[in-house]
Amino acid sequence: MGHGWEGVVLKLFRGKDFEFTVTGTEDVTEHYRRLHLTDGGMLALTGVHPTMWVRLWFDHAGKSHQRAYTLVNPDPDSGTFSLEFALHDGRASDWARKAAPGDTIEATLQGTGFETPEPQPSRLLAIGDAAALPALNSLLAALPGVPATIWFETQHAEDHDLDLRLDPALHELHRVERRASGAHLVDEVKAALPALVQDPADVYVWITCDTTTTRALASYVRKELNVPKHRVHALGYWRPEKR
Structure with missing residues (x-):
């Protein structure tokens, strides 16, 4: 399948293409599904880092669209990992609901990366939801010993x-x-953060919610609390999809 202009751009930025194969599925809850996959040789080539993510390609009305998902328990030795889907309306969730062992999906690795904040923060402040759960878990594992306050929508x-x-x-x-x-999440976080940000340069703020919420909180943290840009990670993980 061709990937249109998005695929062309990723190729220009040296994106690497792979094909994943579903080996198993788990319905964690009615609204959350975990898929187990083989990596098509990706992890042996690229290695693994915290919060590592890939772009999956989904077909919609004959056009290819990409969505990003964080790897869960990646294992370079076996060439396996899992992906977790917070199910809602949209082409990615539709695919995940129907996925079965033997199904394949095309993927591109480009843009992922992680740098441990230096100096190490005295506290991690993390805001996310079900869609961000794999990244939150990976982040917590990457910062062992760092106290964290987490808001989970x-x-x-x-x-x-x-x-x-x-x-x-x-x-x-x-x-x-x-x-x-x-x-409501924005209000709750804004009410709590000032007391936790005594030294703006000594915390690390990770915001991974829907796009609108992420923008509102990132703006507040940077402009009102004066947390330096390099001490804030803010990325909108989802928005309501047009069918």
Whole structure:
């Protein structure tokens, strides 16, 4: 399948193409699905780093569209990993719902990367939701020993059952019900952050929510709390898809 102008751009930036094969599936909850895959030789070639992600290609009305997903438990020796899908309306979720062992999907690796914040922060402040769960877990594992305060937005009752890999001695979790298209989360985080950001240069803020929420919180953290740009990671992980 050709990947249109997006594929051309990724090729110009030396994106590497692979084909993944589904080997197993798990319905974690009604709204969250995990797929197990082989990597088509990717991990042996590229290695692994925290929060590593790939672009998957989905067909919609004859056109190819890419969506990014974080690798879960990547294993270069076996050439395997898992992907987790917070299910909603959209072509990626449609594919994940139907995926079965033997199915294949094309993928491109380009743009992924991770740099451990230096100097190490005194506290990690992380805001995300089910779509960001794999990245949040990978981030926490990449910063062992760093205390963290985490706001996790939930859309469904079953989201409370999702596997956040927390260390009770280090990690403080706040679950926030999604209301008003994310505005409730924004209000909750804004109310709590000033007391936690005593030294803006000594924290690390990770924001991975829907695009609108991410923009609002990133702007607040940078402009109102004066956290330096290099101490903030902000990336909108999803937006409602047009069918």
